[in-house]
Amino acid sequence: MAELMREGPVTRIRLPHGEGWAWLVTRHEDVRMVTNDPRFSRKAVVGRDITRLAPHFIPLKDSVAFQDPPDHTRIRRAVAPAFTARGVERLRDRARETLDGLVGDVLRDGPPADFTERLLAPFPLAVICELMGVPAADRDDVHRWTALILASEDRESSERAKQEMYGYFTGLMRERSAGDGEDVTGLLGGAVAAGEVPEAAAAGFAVLLQIGGEAVTKNCGNMLYILLTHPGHLARLRSEPALRPSAIDELLRYIPHRNAVGLSRIALEDVTVGGVRIRAGEPVHVSYVAANRDPDVFPEPDRIDLTRRPNPHVAFGHGPHYCVGALLARMETELLVSAFLDRFPRLRFAVPVTELRWQRGALIRGPEALPVTW
Numbered sequence: 546m547a548e549l550m551r552e553g554p555v556t557r558i559r560l561p562h563g564e565g566w567a568w569l570v571t572r573h574e575d576v577r578m579v580t581n582d583p584r585f586s587r588k589a590v591v592g593r594d595i596t597r598l599a600p601h602f603i604p605l606k607d608s609v610a611f612q613d614p615p616d617h618t619r620i621r622r623a624v625a626p627a628f629t630a631r632g633v634e635r636l637r638d639r640a641r642e643t644l645d646g647l648v649g650d651v652l653r654d655g656p657p658a659d660f661t662e663r664l665l666a667p668f669p670l671a672v673i674c675e676l677m678g679v680p681a682a683d684r685d686d687v688h689r690w691t692a693l694i695l696a697s698e699d700r701e702s703s704e705r706a707k708q709e710m711y712g713y714f715t716g717l718m719r720e721r722s723a724g725d726g727e728d729v730t731g732l733l734g735g736a737v738a739a740g741e742v743p744e745a746a747a748a749g750f751a752v753l754l755q756i757g758g759e760a761v762t763k764n765c766g767n768m769l770y771i772l773l774t775h776p777g778h779l780a781r782l783r784s785e786p787a788l789r790p791s792a793i794d795e796l797l798r799y800i801p802h803r804n805a806v807g808l809s810r811i812a813l814e815d816v817t818v819g820g821v822r823i824r825a826g827e828p829v830h831v832s833y834v835a836a837n838r839d840p841d842v843f844p845e846p847d848r849i850d851l852t853r854r855p856n857p858h859v860a861f862g863h864g865p866h867y868c869v870g871a872l873l874a875r876m877e878t879e880l881l882v883s884a885f886l887d888r889f890p891r892l893r894f895a896v897p898v899t900e901l902r903w904q905r906g907a908l909i910r911g912p913e914a915l916p917v918t919w
């Protein structure tokens with residue numbers, strides 16, 4: 546990516562699936578422009594077999610990811626109260642209790658433990674299920690569907706899981722269509738019943754929120770990996786807790802969250818980006834991962850600087866499709882990182898670092914397991 550940025554900065558690319566070529570935009574300034582310019586449409590992607598990493602698309606065609614304003618704005622508004630700073634702060638105490646319970650179990654059982662299995666997977670799952678209104682008894686199903694949808698290699702099982710999850714959330718929304726519940730399926734069910742949002746779009750959104758909710762597992766797994774392989778940073782964050790918020794931003798910037806790129810956008814008219822003329826109808830991918838290492842914006846981009854300021858990273862995207870769950874992800878990450886630092890004073894890997902495996906064939910990057918001891 547860095548090479549493409551130096552050579553490009555706007556390049557022609559082909560990915561393993563789909564047809565033809567697309568433009569790839571890597572520089573911070575260009576990525577921000579493309580993602581915030583209504584001349585680039587997500588809706589126009591639907592029905593086109595654009596070159597991409599995975600055999601299938603993760604979001605359903607009716608989902609928020611494939612909509613443009615004003616439909617996009619309307620559906621995002623329906624769930625906004627749950628994801629604002631205040632909405633997320635309301636969850637913090639309960640989330641802390643959940644995490645305390647999980648940490649307590651790990652401490653009781655003693656070392657070693659796989660933190661992916663014991664903390665990084667179950668904690669975000671519990672939080673998003675509670676927020677969505679998924680009953681505890683259904684959590685295993687929902688978790689299994691998410692894993693199948695995110696595995697990039699098997700199109701059939703992924704599509705089947707997506708349809709099952711879609712049907713599941715449609716049912717849940719209908720049950721809660723009175724709109725008096727506080728959970729997200731209640732908010733969406735209420736918006737559908739009020740005729741503000743089509744049901745298919747609401748169910749597609751619920752699926753994406755649920756899947757997105759588990760993104761913290763991998764992202765924060767990368768964070769723990771980085772901290773354990775950079776003992777200086779780990780020690781500093783232990784002794785200077787005030788640094789943690791800016792450190793989390795820096796780690797979000799530094800971590801390549803995705804393999805390759807996400808969904809493309811289509812130019813609705815001819816547009817010049819980074820000096821390159823993109824013609825109407827041509828697909829464009831942006832790389833937030835590359836933009837986060839743009840040397841013009843982040844001096845020494847490959848160095849982790851826990852006090853980096855300013856830090857205008859785009860780890861959560863930019864423009865109207867900016868991550869719905871950014872504040873929630875940050876809150877969960879703060880709790881998890883603080884738990885690692887404060888509750889496990891001698892935390893270290895239980896195996897040689899070379900034995901750690903990164904998950905293959907998945908869209909989001911992260912370690913398969915994190916066996917640690919303390």
Ligand code: HEM
Pocket residue numbers: 580609610611673753754755757758759760761764765802807808833859860861862863865866867868869870871873874
């Ligand atoms: C979109 C990153 C956690 C739900 C996105 C985008 C990025 C991103 C880069 C894409 C922006 C685009 O399409 O241009 C992350 C990272 C996370 C995280 C790094 C964790 C550290 C979450 C969580 C949720 C979530 C916890 C759910 C509560 C979504 C949804 C979208 C999205 C629904 C689609 C928004 C739209 O198209 O309008 N996220 N995310 N994400 N994220 Fe996240």
